[in-house]
Amino acid sequence: MRCFELVSGLRLNLKKFYVMKIGKSADEEMNWDAIFRCPKASPPISYLSLPLGGRPSSRLFWKDLIQCIENRLAPWKKCFLNKGGRLVLIKAVMSNIPNCYMSIFKILISVA
Known part of the structure; x- marks a missing residue:
């Protein structure tokens, strides 16, 4: 994500960030919500x-x-x-x- 910020010149707002699990089993899932300090979301979302x-x-x-x-x-x-x-x-x-x-x-x- 840092690469995205550098290349695009945009800044990510982690307060508006959500982590959603799609197509991964429970053993493959990492704790992305803990890494980015953002809440988990589940489908359906808008x-x-x-x-x-x-x-x-x-x-x-x-x-x-x-x-x-x-x-x-x-x-x-x-x-x-x-x-x-x-x-x-x-x-x-x-x-x-x-x-x-x-x-x-x-x-x-x-x-x-």
Whole structure:
């Protein structure tokens, strides 16, 4: 990690660091959390607002995305929008929210 800092010119913030075991058995695991003095994490976690370690084939995986869209729609429901206003809402605002999810995961038909 020190090499990464030197090459990239970036600094690692160990307060935001988590150690997660992926694909190692218990006897192969080192105490990385003790070495770096950071907490352990276990899947599923969120990275850049995307869930990692979940099952995209389950409806529960998409719960956060659906909740985010519902929260965005809540203030607009109080307004009486004509067709043009609804179209602007969908095209400009609502269509961009799931793009990040759908660029990585195949969306379920029931969620779409």
